[in-house]
Amino acid sequence: MEREDLVRKISIQEITPGCPYLQDESYLAPGMAEVIYFPTQEDEISALVAQFQKTGTAVTISGARTGVVGGAVPAGGGVILAMERMSRILGVKRCQKTRAWLIQVEPGLSLRSFQRQVESKNFEGIDQEGNVRDFIQDPSLYFYPPDPTESTATLGGIVAANSSGARSLAYGSTRNYVQRLRVVLATGEILDITRGEHQADRSGTIPVQTTKGSKLLIPIPTYQMPAVKSAAGYYAKPGMDLIDLFIGAEGTLGVITYLELRLVPRPDKIFSGIAFFPDPDQAIKFAQKIRILRSDPLSRIKPIAVEYFDQHSLSILRQGRQQEESRDAFFADFPLSAQSAIFFEQFYQKDEELEDIYEHWQVALEEHGVNMDDTWGGFNEQELEKMKRFRHALPEILNEIFRERKRHYPTIHKVSADLAVPEPYLEEMISLYRTRIEEQGLEYVLFGHIGECHLHLNILPRDDEEMLRAQELSFEFAAKAVSLGGCVSAEHGIGKLKHRLLELLYGPQGIEEMVRVKLLLDPKGILNRGNIFPESYLPSLR
Template structure:
């Protein structure tokens, strides 16, 4: 990857000593074996930091960034390290700034339906704490048991519930952040609304740790839906499943999840599913609705009828909670299974207009043939976000597969889609950025980066 020389000087012992002085020795990791564990995320990239700072306060973050400006070394913020694009890895070396220890839920305000959290809080921990007082924090990336809210905000993470509830950005009301200069700012509000000045808070969300280090988040909570119901339907082909999805939405239902898997995925994981006929069918659709029990009972039945109307061969209505958990586990593990099956594995995360999912997926065999790869598709049918799991029988065809990916992304864009729905750019997709964004858009974004980070010390080598 590193084809040009590192523009940053090495982190000398003198600088390391200054950092230890500034943030405290206890907060610093220099042991090479321990540094290793900060050299990877959930992508294939590996970059070892020269030093790790585990912050417990915004003061330490400020002190570190001031030094980074003085000596011009890279600082790379890191949440729980569950990202899929290398966004939290030190591409040019330098210091990894872990926020994992800033993991306190500072308050949950039942009257105003907000939570104030530190960035290292695990997504699931907030979900549980909110549920304990009858509230709900919807964003649900697949890694919700282990990913941090700061990382979720940095990447604008989302998951199955997006179709009804939106992405992390929709739940960040305000935040406290340390800018690359070391200055601390508050952006956004603590209320449901606010239009004072430019929307810095939502610019910082999704900026992948390149514009600021988030040190506190004020998050919107909503009333906890009292019940949830599930339906699973098997279809002969994906086209029928997607027509059912369009009909479900078109007739006024807004499920809180509509997940699909293609035939390839079903071949791989079908036998782990708690019911029959999965491996032989062409597409799998999981639909969930949440709300008041009496209502959603009727609603899930109606959705089942819609599936049958669109030629579902098997509809399983409201499985027990054990079966439900099992299905979600299978759905969530499918990418791991694919990864373990193939020497070459590249996860893509494209979005197409949802009405074109079937057309897009049915066009994939042409790319498989052309570029010698095998593609497994699953994802969020309700918002058009498809996780393309691109695989090869050998790492030798990596270059050819790379060309194939560029070709597929071109097709995505021609269909009115986007090259990343949830994972972000990081260092995995920056070479494709120009395919989606115009020169002028990239120019403006680089200029914005310079406004925040004139010395280019925060997470360099990412996005652009």
């Protein structure tokens, strides 16, 4: 009996047009697949992938399908590996060098479940002995910092996308917390990669050996990555660690089957706030001031997140509340005079610190025209939930708007820009957004991680003609960001929707360098075809 017969699968006859495994949260049309496999362990994946390599069958790796760039949409048939049955926490380790706690986990576990088990120290289905017992008895609190918006995303998908979130201002992206990976290559062989064991040499290659003894020399691309937040293409730096090549590679180089993720100490107290500004530009100037204060060792202002909402975002939120009364439970009316808002979040250790921290924030806010009576503060669970609801409500309402618009224009969708630029150019970039979009008479919202000079622009076309204009504007904005030393995708990745933008960033030569890495590890290009670069770049598929 073939190994594939031992794995639960759904045949093509059982895959219906609305099958959730054929689409993700992007606007890309659902793909096609012949079979969906649900492996439960690494050796099943190894056997399956090796067989598909022989036949040249395309393999799409599927987690929770929360991505917005089409990464989990199968391109042109083949099979799907659904990782959801590999969703266990396997154990706990302590790093001998740093003494940090490491959690051993399978890739199909959701971020929400992982964070809940870690922060409660209540692990499901594993013996409470040895390191697990020691971790539970450790009086300190710990947490896993990456916090992408979609908490239902799987850990494997989060690592494959190098996801970040609001708190990456203080903690960085997922990359910083991945200590070890096991990855099944397209040949079925396995790489067991621990951070610090395999670095690029002076020739720009990383020597490594698979668990079966095959030796590989992996060439690192020579392009220079932008010096801003980036989730665009393969990570490539002189002397880099091999593990970083697979983090953010969007499943194109191998199937992640095992992870060791590092925890950090967590202060047990948190203060959140949302400040409303009567002047749309004062919020931007306030964010600039906060970046300065955050780096000042004498300042008590040390936010872990600073998020921006423009006047159009606030208008959409007001409309959404009027249309759905249930939202009233989550946040009260914000002032009608508000033209922009800033959400901020800060950890602190002791109750006696809070008054001093609050006063520092109050001074900075009042200097920028904020009325403290109109500012929300969150200290208890109920108040913090209101802040969280405010942050996450906007994308949900936008999705509702487009569900209605699609009834009249089925092909339209939000046109999004996920750009980051160096700090000196942020105001210039915001001014360009406003000027060019308003010249075109288009609707838009601008919101996101202003603390990292990374804002989400969503242009909201009302018909097919507006969508074409919005897409051209999006490309224009990306080209401008690149010219300023910025990145074309700071957080969402490239997937199947942003090939044109990646070529803007690195040019055809940079893409060819990525392809060389891809074909060394995946000679027939079977893994996650169409992600990061078009299939036309793969010689075997031309």
